[in-house]
Amino acid sequence: xxxxxxxxxxxxxxxxxxxxxADLVRRSASSVPEPAKKLTPVxxxxxxxxxxxxxxxxxxxxxWNDKRQDVGVxxxxxxxxxxxxxxxxxxxxxxxxxxxxxxxLEWLIRKDGCMHCEDPGxxxxxxxxxxxxQYSNGIVDFVHENCIGCGYCIRGCPFNIPxxxxxxxxxxxxxxxxxxxxxxxxxxxxxxxPTHAITFGTKAEMQQHAADRIKDxxxxxxxxxxxxxxxxxxxxxxxxxxxxxDKPEIYANLPSKPRISSIxxxxxxxxxxxxxxxxxxxxxxGFFHHLVEGPNKVSRxxxxxxxxxxxGRSAQS
Amino acid sequence: xxxxxxxxxxxxxxxxPVTVDRYTGWARVNHWITATCLVLLALxxxxxxxxxLFFLTDLFxxxxxxRAIHPWLGVILFFSFAGLFIRFWRANLWKAEDGTWxxxxxxxxxxxxxxxxxxxxxxxxxxxxxxxxxxxxxxxxSSGLVMWxxxxxxxxxxxxxxxxxxxxxxxxxAIICVWIVHVYAAIWVRGTVRAMxxxxxxxxxxxxxxxxxxxxxxxxxTS
Ligand code: HEM
Ligand code: SF4
Numbered sequence: 001x002x003x004x005x006x007x008x009x010x011x012x013x014x015x016x017x018x019x020x021x022a023d024l025v026r027r028s029a030s031s032v033p034e035p036a037k038k039l040t041p042v043x044x045x046x047x048x049x050x051x052x053x054x055x056x057x058x059x060x061x062x063x064w065n066d067k068r069q070d071v072g073v074x075x076x077x078x079x080x081x082x083x084x085x086x087x088x089x090x091x092x093x094x095x096x097x098x099x100x101x102x103x104x105l106e107w108l109i110r111k112d113g114c115m116h117c118e119d120p121g122x123x124x125x126x127x128x129x130x131x132x133x134q135y136s137n138g139i140v141d142f143v144h145e146n147c148i149g150c151g152y153c154i155r156g157c158p159f160n161i162p163x164x165x166x167x168x169x170x171x172x173x174x175x176x177x178x179x180x181x182x183x184x185x186x187x188x189x190x191x192x193x194p195t196h197a198i199t200f201g202t203k204a205e206m207q208q209h210a211a212d213r214i215k216d217x218x219x220x221x222x223x224x225x226x227x228x229x230x231x232x233x234x235x236x237x238x239x240x241x242x243x244x245x246d247k248p249e250i251y252a253n254l255p256s257k258p259r260i261s262s263i264x265x266x267x268x269x270x271x272x273x274x275x276x277x278x279x280x281x282x283x284x285x286g287f288f289h290h291l292v293e294g295p296n297k298v299s300r301x302x303x304x305x306x307x308x309x310x311x312g313r314s315a316q317s
Numbered sequence: 318x319x320x321x322x323x324x325x326x327x328x329x330x331x332x333x334p335v336t337v338d339r340y341t342g343w344a345r346v347n348h349w350i351t352a353t354c355l356v357l358l359a360l361x362x363x364x365x366x367x368x369x370l371f372f373l374t375d376l377f378x379x380x381x382x383x384r385a386i387h388p389w390l391g392v393i394l395f396f397s398f399a400g401l402f403i404r405f406w407r408a409n410l411w412k413a414e415d416g417t418w419x420x421x422x423x424x425x426x427x428x429x430x431x432x433x434x435x436x437x438x439x440x441x442x443x444x445x446x447x448x449x450x451x452x453x454x455x456x457x458x459s460s461g462l463v464m465w466x467x468x469x470x471x472x473x474x475x476x477x478x479x480x481x482x483x484x485x486x487x488x489x490x491a492i493i494c495v496w497i498v499h500v501y502a503a504i505w506v507r508g509t510v511r512a513m514x515x516x517x518x519x520x521x522x523x524x525x526x527x528x529x530x531x532x533x534x535x536x537x538x539t540s
Contacts, residue, residue, distance in 0.1 A: 148384045267483040
């Protein structure tokens with residue numbers, strides 16, 4: 001029997017905060033000391049097969065993060081808003097898919113948002129020290145005081161998640177409710193989900209829970225049910241149970257083999273080192289050339305020759 | 318006289334030493350606006366290029382300002398450089414002697430001017446700097462616009478933006494290297510900087526480095 005996850009209610013008496021700078025394992029454009037003790041990796045598991053598309057998670061997300069999404073326009077689908085925005089960190093993406101084997105219409109609903117990659121491309125691309133951090137429990141968080149609004153995280157992310165606000169020019173995305181997790185709670189979306197399609201716990205617990213769910217789905221004919229925890233980004237701290245795990249793309253283009261783009265790797269790797277080296281070499285060549293060769297001075301004879309050439313002639317205009 | 322190399326305003330004034338007008342006041346203003354923009358662009362861009370150089374954002378009043386101002390400086394640079402381009406392109410056309418000059422780069426670097434062909438207003442090195450800057454600025458503005466999310470986010474895909482940032486950073490490295498060569502040459506070859514400050518050079522400088530230009534100016538044969 002598959003078990004259900006009830007998130008514990010918060011301890012309101014002396015809550016202890018567990019996420020601090022001492023828990024950082026990565027910090028953009030800078031380095032952090034190895035943390036003395038590592039937190040247990042956490043994960044959010046989104047069971048797509050249990051989602052009813054009610055958007056309670058979206059509402060809870062807006063509520064907890066104190067964001068408001070402007071009233072939009074109908075864009076031809078149930079997706080509302082039509083895309084992630086700087087205020088909407090999570091979005092139900094609806095796909096109407098005809099299963100070629102059964103000819104059944106399947107309504108696929110995927111809750112999109114930051115995957116909290118173990119190897120986060122956003123953090124790798126970020127040029128601002130400390131604007132993106134990763135905690136030892138796996139949460140990737142944006143630190144808005146340090147964000148400069150360049151949008152490099154958008155280029156780094158394999159999942160097209162971060163959005164830049166046109167109001168304060170800073171990048172926004174799901175925080176995995178790091179502020180709630182820090183005091184022993186689960187994310188707001190998980191708390192709100194009426195079907196427990198969203199669960200939260202340690203990554204090991206979530207993998208176990210997923211395994212049970214997948215067994216159940218397989219027993220009910222979903223031969224390709226599986227866990228989405230893509231190794232290309234080192235695994236993720238937001239995982240999906242998919243009924244068609246062999247075809248992630250059918251779920252509103254969930255990438256089947258996500259990894260940090262090789263263009264980004266080239267940009268942040270060789271281009272940077274070779275670029276700095278090239279500039280240094282050019283400057284050094286100039287310096288040593290001058291040291292060895294001395295200045296290239298105009299001689300007395302040069303001036304005399306010029307005078308002879310120009311001599312007698314009036315200035316030409 | 319062929320006059321292909323003489324630009325409006327160039328003229329010779331006899332005296333001791335002979336002085337030769339090389340850049341008009343407007344050409345100099347145009348040049349220094351461009352130079353200022355290029356240096357500020359390099360500093361603001363490098364701040365984002367490497368974490369080791371992020372401190373450069375302090376020069377501009379922080380990361381947000383640096384990020385916001387850089388593309389605007391780029392726009393000024395583009396138009397300012399366009400002004401220089403219109404002024405200088407003709408005198409920078411490649412000539413037969415330029416190949417010979419380049420082939421004897423060794424003599425250039427060891428200051429053996431006597432082994433070099435006589436050249437016009439610009440030598441092959443200066444021409445190379447001119448054309449490289451022109452091409453690189455076009456690459457930088459085109460890739461820069463693709464990266465300018467604040468106004469143009471919706472016009473390109475993320476993949477195109479990734480390519481743009483890679484191209485932009487490589488072109489920036491290249492133009493900074495070209496700039497180092499440009500500035501170094503101006504310092505090493507004494508008597509050059511005054512061309513862009515006072516607007517004139519001495520006759521001896523023109524005789525030593527741009528004899529064909531000097532001959533043309535005094536109305537002699539271009540040999
Ligand atoms: C010509 C017009 C130019 C435009 C429109 C432009 C635009 C941009 C934009 C939008 C960015 C992203 C950061 C930001 O938003 O500020 C950027 C980054 C950068 N720019 Fe420019 N730029 C131009 C010229 C230049 C020039 C002339 C240089 C070098 C001298 C330069 C060097 C850089 C560098 C090094 C970066 C950082 C790239 C990286 O992070 O790897 N840019 N530029
Ligand atoms: S999904 Fe994107 S924004 Fe989230 S951690 Fe991964 S790279 Fe960063």
